[in-house]
Amino acid sequence: MRRVRGWTAAIRARAHGDQGDTSLQMAIVFPVVILMTVAVVQASMWYYARNIALTAAREGINVGRGYQSSPSQGAARARETLDRIGGDSLHGAGVSTDGSTADTVTITVSGTALSMLPFVPGLHVSQSASAAREHWTTP
Template identity: 65%
Template sequence: MMLSRARLTAWWHGRRFQDDRGDTSMQMAIVFPFVLLLTVAVIQASMWYYARQIALTAAREGLSTARSYQAGPAEGATRARDVLNRTAGDSLMSAGVSTTGSGAQRIRIEVSGTAQSMLPGVPGLHITQSASGTVERWTKPGTP
């Protein structure tokens, strides 16, 4: 008894598809943890970047205030803390403001804290941002 080519092809294709059952589920079981890990990593990086931007904004605002005429590092630190209180929320935890490195000619405001972590029990990344600039002052024409 001889099989026709059409029946043999149909039998072969049916057999091949029958053996592939479950392959998609197995592929998803292998690939899905990596996709999930990549998603968490992207979200964590975004949270770290956002916390850095909050710290930098607070430092710049503090510097702008501290550089003003007849202001000083204390006013700048107060302004930076105000900005942090308004904007940080849970994004920048344990935030602190420092004016270390400030002098009569130069002001430096440093804001540091910890970015929130996506994974419970895992500490967030430490962030430090600073801004510095010269103090505004009145001078007589012709004097440096």
Template identity: 65%
Template structure:
């Protein structure tokens, strides 16, 4: 075999050997971004779920507070009951506030969504619901 041919064959074998480990390096570079994206999606889902819990509690409280012969305080109590049943660890440090003009009532629920990362505070969640107070009127009034 001619020396140039031997060199060429050896070079081809050597070049294939250099490719070994490329996949491991590529994974080492890509994997942190995949992991970060996964954590971000899970965190966003947890925040969305906490928002839905707060909105449900606000709506339930509003339904009670605006009912005929009900009080805003009854709406706050109803919202707190809903939160106690459903919030669990998903919505922490929640508070319920009410404001009323006599004709309209508004229930506001605030709290913190749980965080995926320990030591990192969760995202703030605030949801509110408002509506007119039901009033009995007779025809002709």
């Protein structure tokens, strides 16, 4: 019984000596947790904007590579897709057909992903798709 009393007295003494220790630990750890959370959300927003740009470029390629289609028709389809699914996730989005030749069509979609912090600029996103043009050939 004396051992139990001595043990509980030691726990009480230790507990009274650590007053405010938890608050100090939280003051150190909490900003790190918040920063990590913001970083994960920011990375997710960049990834989502990247997927939007790639989807628009692929949609444009599907139209632009068709028989008797032009790269400008593919670019118009990419802009249409951006308007439909891009919303506010990809700011300043632009569509380019630079790099297209007589045999291939290349569509590049670029823009800026949203930023979680108002004083930090968004991350640049650029995705391109390229495919061979369809031609009529005789066997």
